[in-house]
Amino acid sequence: MDPALINPVTPMQAIQAFQHEILSRPVFRYATRSLVLVLGAVLAVLVYSWSARQGYEQLNDVLGHQLDLYAGALESELGRHEYFPGIVAMDRDVQALLADPGDARQRERTSKHLASLNVRAGAMVIFVVGRDGRIAASSDWYQPDSAIGHDVSGQAYVNEALQGQPARHFSRSAGRNAPEYYFAQPVLRDGVVTGVAVVKISLDPIESTWTASVSQTNSEILLVMDENDVILIGTQPAWRNLSAAAMVRAMSVEGGGIISLRSQAPNAPMIQYGTQVRQMPHQGWRIAILANAGNVTVNALRNAVGTAILLAFVGLLGLFLAQRRRAIASQLKARAALQRAHDELEVRIAARTAELHDMNQELLREISERKHAEQVLRASQDSLIHASRLALLGQMSAGITHEISQPLTALRSLSYNSQLLLKRGEMARIEKNLQSISGLTERLGHLTDQLKSFSRKTPLTLRPMLLADAVSATLLLLENRIRTEHITVDSDVDASLRALCDANRLEQVLINLCANALDAMRDAPAKTLAIRVWRADGRAHVRVADSGTGIPEEALARLFEPFFSTKLPGQGLGLGLAISADIVRDFGGTLRATNIPGGAAFELDLQIAEEYSHV
Structure with a gap:
């Protein structure tokens, strides 16, 4: 009798034999390895691109938050002095002096009064200009180099104010190259301009603070540019008073971007910087922050190399498992002919047991995942509510800064005034100043307690x-x-x-x-x-x-x-x-x-x- 009739080959066995023959051929194995290598290279490139994009987005977010803080501080510093020229313009002594510029006693009285106002304002100097363009009174009257009598008619901000319009002006001092800002307000009497009240403040503390802040990381650059893209304030001293037109064209007018700049060293390579720009429409300025984006590229390369190494490990592990599988399959094939009847029963029992075990494990896993999902949902809701609360605080940051800066300015003026009164021995007025200081600190404490309570998670x-x-x-x-x-x-x-x-x-x-x-x-x-x-x-x-x-x-x-x-x-x-x-x-x-x-x-x-x- 034909042996093929005793043990006929089933269609499934024929298909499995064909698959084993094809997969065992060297050409197929080489093609599989090449395909794995190509897919690994493509995945590494994709990981690099994704990591670089995520890194740039994160860098832009960080720069945006930092720039908002810097811009808010500069706006606050300018805003707290903006109203003072108007107060000076309405002062009775100033009105009286401009009505009779030749009155020497009135000039002395007005200058002393301006010195007192200057102490309270915390400005560099306050002076009054007559219609002839000469300084009629100044808070620095007691200094040898007082500006009283100087002709400032050639200054654009003085001429603009004499035409009846408030004016502003930025410049740097000739001696220290420190940034200075002028506020000019026309003095009106019966609708007629009789002179100009000018308050000059120093922006050197802000520039010094910025320079000290960015010098700690040595990777950031902060710039303030005027409407002609000339750098007014910057943490790079060599860039001040230079035109940044080319750099500004490479950045968006409002938002972030990536630009490439070359350092001042000879034959230095190009460095990529992440940038953020904000408009300051009240002054006609723009403020920009630049940060070295080199770490983004390094991290992206590190992630791509890590992915390639992981894929190589997985590939080697796959080859090892494939070789081991073929060896085990050969051994099982030799033993299967002798123990087919016994193994068939054992396999059925083991398969059913494994199926029941897998079903039980799957049920336990689903229960665990459901509990974990509920915990994550609760945590996400709390985090989203807390993030929304912090976003509200961010929207109110400018107003809160203004609320805190006013009492601080008053505290500084009261403290300085108390020192003068202590030298004079006027204890009653000192006590009154201390009471005022106590009230201001209670006001600040109440505000900060409210902010801490609101922002707490x-x-x-x-x-x-x-x-x-x-x-x-x-x-x-x-x-x-x-x-x-x-x-x-x-x-x-x-x-x-x-x-x-x-x-x-x-x-x-x-x-x-x-x-x-x-x-x-x-x-x-x-x-x-x-x-x-x-x-x-x-x-x-x-x-x-x-x-x-x-x-x-x-x-x-x-x-x-x-x-x-x-x-x-x-x-x-x-x-x-x-x-x-x-x-x-x-x-x-x-x-x-x-x-x-x-x-x-x-x-x-x-x-x-x-x-x-x-x-």
């Missing part, structure tokens, strides 16, 4: 709190913006009403709603922010309304969707209202939006904490 904790305290804290943090934008606040708050909520997160919701209301009223003729807190239907209600243009009807249904925003691109991510709605929902309430006559309103309701008495 804490888990959700529901407890009774006075809603009036949350409203007061919100208005305190937005006080500077409300004042500078001339916003009228209409507050109707039940002072005894308590609700069950988390204090920090409720303040975050109120700040977000109030900030959106202020944004909506930016171009409104009448700006009124109305906040109402009342009790109705067994719930505590909070309402924030504005006198803006209202919310478009097509946007009302999508206001609380993540990443949906009615603001212009770059002015928000569209997460504020979505996060606020989630926070109120965690409190057991709801957040709603509606249009009202003459504006829009947002209203939320909370659970009243009746069981707690008022403290």
Whole structure:
């Protein structure tokens, strides 16, 4: 009988034999290895490109945050002196001197008065220029090189002010090459320009601070350029007063980019710098920061090399496993003919056992992943709420800086004045100054305590709190913006009403709603922010309304969707209202939006904490 009829070959066995024959051929193995090498090289290139792109994006983000801080400090320093020439122009002694420039006694009295004002202002010098272009009085009257009597009619800022327009001027001192800034204000009497009040300040502390700050890393360059792209202030002394037109053309007007510059050393290589630029429209300047981007390339190369090494290891491991698999397959094939019946039963039992074990392990893994996902979701929600809170603090940073800089300036003036009074022995006035200093420090302490409490990352904790305290804290943090934008606040708050909520997160919701209301009223003729807190239907209600243009009807249904925003691109991510709605929902309430006559309103309701008495 034919042996093939006794043990016929099945189709599956024929296919497996064909696959084993093909895979065993050397040509196929060489082709597989070549394909793995090509794929490894492509993956290394992709890893390098991705790492470089991520590194540049991260560098631009860091530079953007740093540049915002530098620009805010410079704006704050210029802003706190901007109003002072107007005060000098309205002074009675200055008006009297310009009415009679030849009065020597009036000149002496006015100069002494300007010296006193200069001490309080913290400026370099304050002087008054007559219609003839000569300095009639100056705060440095007691110095041998006093500017009284000097002709400054050739200065452009003096001529511009004599024409009736406030003027500004930047220059560097001839002796120390230090940056100086002039504020000029026309002095009017019965609508006629009688002279000019000038306040000169020094920007050398800011330039020195910047230079010391960037010298610690030795990888950053900070520049301030005028409208002609001439570098006015810079941490590189050799670049000051030079034109940066070519460099500016390589950067975007507003935003970041990568440029290549050559250092001043002979035959030095080109260095790539990450850049960020901000406009200072009030002065007509631009401020830019550059940082060495060489580490980005090094890190990208390191990642690509690491990927190549990992792929090589995986490839060698695969070759080893393939060789080992073929050896084991040969041994099993020899033993299979002798123990087929016994092994078939064992294989079936083992397969079923392994299947049950795998199903059990898969079930345990899914349970573990579900628990982990819930933990990650809670952590992500807390992190997103905290990030939103920090973003709100970033938006309010300019106003907070202004709120802190004013008391600090007053503290410096009071301290200096107390030193003079101590020499004179005027103890009563010293006591009055110390009382003023104490009040200012209490004001600063209250503001910083509020900022620390608001920025702290804490888990959700529901407890009774006075809603009036949350409203007061919100208005305190937005006080500077409300004042500078001339916003009228209409507050109707039940002072005894308590609700069950988390204090920090409720303040975050109120700040977000109030900030959106202020944004909506930016171009409104009448700006009124109305906040109402009342009790109705067994719930505590909070309402924030504005006198803006209202919310478009097509946007009302999508206001609380993540990443949906009615603001212009770059002015928000569209997460504020979505996060606020989630926070109120965690409190057991709801957040709603509606249009009202003459504006829009947002209203939320909370659970009243009746069981707690008022403290």
